Amino acid sequence: MRAPLTVLLACLALPAAADSLRDHALTLFEPLPDRIDTVAGHPVTPEQVDLGRMLYFDPRISDTGQFACATCHNPATGGDSNRDTSIGHAWQTGPQNAPTIFNATLNSARFWQGWAEDLPATGDSLLQVGAERTGTPERMVATLASMPAYVDAFTRTFPDDADPVTFANATTALESFIATLVTPAPFDAWLKGEDSALSPQAREGLALFIDKGCATCHQGVNLGGNSYHPFRVIRTPGTEGQPESIQCFSVVEDDGTQYLFRAGTLRNITLTSPYFSEGSVRSLPLAIQIMGRTQLGTDLSDEETDRIAAFLESLEGTPPPITLPVLPRESALTPAPLPPLREE
Amino acid sequence: MRAPLTVLLACLALPAAADSLRDHALTLFEPLPDRIDTVAGHPVTPEQVDLGRMLYFDPRISDTGQFACATCHNPATGGDSNRDTSIGHAWQTGPQNAPTIFNATLNSARFWQGWAEDLPATGDSLLQVGAERTGTPERMVATLASMPAYVDAFTRTFPDDADPVTFANATTALESFIATLVTPAPFDAWLKGEDSALSPQAREGLALFIDKGCATCHQGVNLGGNSYHPFRVIRTPGTEGQPESIQCFSVVEDDGTQYLFRAGTLRNITLTSPYFSEGSVRSLPLAIQIMGRTQLGTDLSDEETDRIAAFLESLEGTPPPITLPVLPRESALTPAPLPPLREE
Structure with missing residues (x-):
């Protein structure tokens, strides 16, 4: 049930109305948690976070020593790369845009096309397949186990394990580090009651965002990241470069799964250009208008676009x-x- | 003038003798400064350091958005890459090993072959030539000037400049950040009088290091990094991939310059494998023995090698x-x- 736009907009000037917009927003969204205490069924420990941070920034887990997690999911630049599709092993490019690592723990949908059941499977895939080509689990474990300070860190982190340096434990530690990468934003403060956290224009944008239907897909704590939808905006996406074995898109039960894409999180969208699964659009206003036209059947005016963009600004958080x-x-x-052999 | 090894070794047990080793060492080496206040003739300001840190980690100053300074000179892994020669634009490899950025401000010799007169010229070269291919100064300045937060940072850092976003100012800021990357080590504490900072084995190694002649080239504050010498250990180095225009090796006045190489710093040598200008040797003991044989005409025994390695351990510092x-x-x-076009 949606409140008509005019009602929402008209009410913005009144304190009671601001509350009404907030009440409505709270049925669709929720503020980021202050911190994440468990992830993928395990508690997040400080030792895991420290070890995960080491692994996240260590390029030596890749075949060529060239790529760390942070190469394409760079916390310095919004948690993603700034490229349409990332450059990986042998100067290959992947088929799809690298999503931001920020708040990724709170996505229930993994990868653009649901390639992984859960977080551990996500890590497994990223560490092995495609352009990332970071090497086999065996090679990664051999690399880590060769360094005494890593063995110490794994032993400290997993004290009950007889043989703590394992691929599964590395994944667990990475999950825990990534769980710390939440980025509270002005929108969260506003959801929690701080009226001044959103400008009037951003509140108008929020009302439009709800009224136009954007929130149908971009809802929940991450304003996206939890559902799959048809998307053929730029061109019909192909399946080139995707591993045969995981083209079943197992988390999506629908028959039309082959061209379903995840609705990405809109948190930090101002930092994560270029947009869409192929990273084909660099302008946020253009991306907003494309979404309106192709996903909602609505031509958004420049004014409406600006207001929605002002709302999206309020999702830029602090890592x-x-x-x-x-x-x-x-x-x-x-x-x-x-050696850096090319694959022709 | 060198004290005979036997005398030095025999004296290690006595406090007075330890002082004598230290006195000798202080004629050859010096401890790292606590901090560097000026670099390349300009004072180091906190604003420059902050801006330089941003630039150092920003891959967007490269053509493809793929390479930051930190990619090959990675402060997480000893200030260098872990590769023999780094992988750069179009999956090319450079001709020579990436030296560590740690303490680099204190090197008077730039590049393996003296390609640059001074630090600004070093930055200019690295940002433009060879496999690094980080793009033209014009493109870099256009990129930085396009981002309001960068313009603010440049304006704050260079308040007297009418047009502060320049390639020269970026280089200045990078120099100041890099000047903060000094890594005080146990050897520095020992040079300053802390007897227990070096183990007996490390002190024996130091005596050997001096007596065998290693300190002829690896001396000064960085134990290297300030002179050029002939070096044909692994194979006669070629000049492939080196820009014609800077093959004059202008800082080296000798006629034999074409095959002179910088004696690298030995600070953090335990972290900066692989070794030599082509990164051809990964084992530190092997590298020590190769140097003894080819540079000093000495076959070092395993025991001598171990002692020297123990001394070199004491050069591993804390960034x-x-x-x-x-x-x-x-x-x-x-x-x-x-786009990631390949250069064939």
């Missing part, structure tokens, strides 16, 4: 300070990086 | 904590990254 880890030094047993 | 910057967001004017 936690991240101290670059000082990574363990290599030993004589550490596998040398592979 | 300052580095907080990953939150980089300015792009605007509609920011140039899009170039």
Whole structure:
């Protein structure tokens, strides 16, 4: 049930109306949690976070020693790369835009096309397949186990494990570090009652965002990231470059799954240009208008677009300070990086 | 004038002798400064350091948005890459190993072959030539000037400049950030009088290091980084991939310059494998023995090698904590990254 736009807009000047917009918003969205205490069924421990931070920034887990998680999901630039599709092993490009790592723990939909059941499967895939080509679990474990300071960190983090340096434990630690990357934003403050956190224009944009139907797909704590929808805006997406074995899109039960795409989170959208699964659009106003036209059948005016953009601005959050880890030094047993052979 | 090894070794047990080793060491080496207040003739300001840190971690100054300074000179892994030669634009590899950025301000010799007169020229070169291919100064300035938060940062940092967003100012800021990357080590504490900072084995290694002649080239504050010497250990180095225009090796006046190489700093050598200008050797003991044989005409025994390695351990320092910057967001004017075309 939606309140008509005119009613919502007319009410913005009145305190009671602001509350009414907030009440409506709270049925669709929720503020970010202050912190995430459990992820993928395990508690987040400080040791896991520290170890996960090391792994996240360590390029030596890739075949060539060239790519860390942070290369394409860069916390310095909104948690993503600034490219349409990322450049990976052998100067290949992946088929789809790298999504932001910020608040990713709160997405229930993994990958643009639902390739993974859950977070551990997401990590498994990212560490092995496609353009990322960060190497096999065996090679990664051999690399980590060759460095005494990593062995110490795994032992400290997983004290009950006889053999703590495992791919599964590395994934667990990464999940815990990533769970810390939440970015509270003015919109969260406003949802929690701080009226001045949203400008009048942003509140008008929020009302439009709800009224026009954007919130049908972009809802929940991440304003997206939790559902799949048909999307053929730029061109019909192909399946080139996607591993055969995971084209079943197992989390999506619908017959039309082959061209369903995740509605991405709109948190930090001002930082995560270019947009859409292929990263084909760099302008946020243009992206808003394309979405209106193709997904909602609505031609948004420039004024409406500006207001919605002002609302989306309020989703730009503050990431936690991240101290670059000082990574363990290599030993004589550490596998040398592979030569940069091209794959033609 | 060198004290005979046997005398030095015999004296290690006595306090007076330890002082004598230290006195000798202080004629060859010096401890790192607590901090560097001026670099390349300009004072280091906190604003420059902050801006330089942003630039150092920003991959958007490269053509493809793929490479930041930190990609190959990674402060998380000893200030260098872990590769023999780094992978750069179009999956090319450079001809020579990426040296560590730690303490680099204190090197008087720039590049492996003295390509640059001074620090600004070093930055100019790195930002433009070779495999790094980070783009033209014009493109870099256009990128930075397109982002309001960068313009603010430049204006704050260079308040007297009418047009502060310049390539020269970016270089100045980078120099100031890099000047903060000094890594005080146990050897520095020992040089300053803390006897327990070096183990007996490390002190024996130091005596050997001096006595065998290693300190002839690896001396000064960085134990290297300030002179050029002939080096044909692995193979006669070629000049492939080196820009014609700077093959004059202008800082080296000798006729034999074409095959002179910088004696690299030994600070953090335990973190900066692989070794030598081509990164051909990953084992530190092997590198020590190769140097003994080819540069000093000495076959070092395993015991001598171990002692020297123990001394080199004491050069592993502590970098300052580095907080990953939150980089300015792009605007509609920011140039899009170039497509990842290969150069065949």
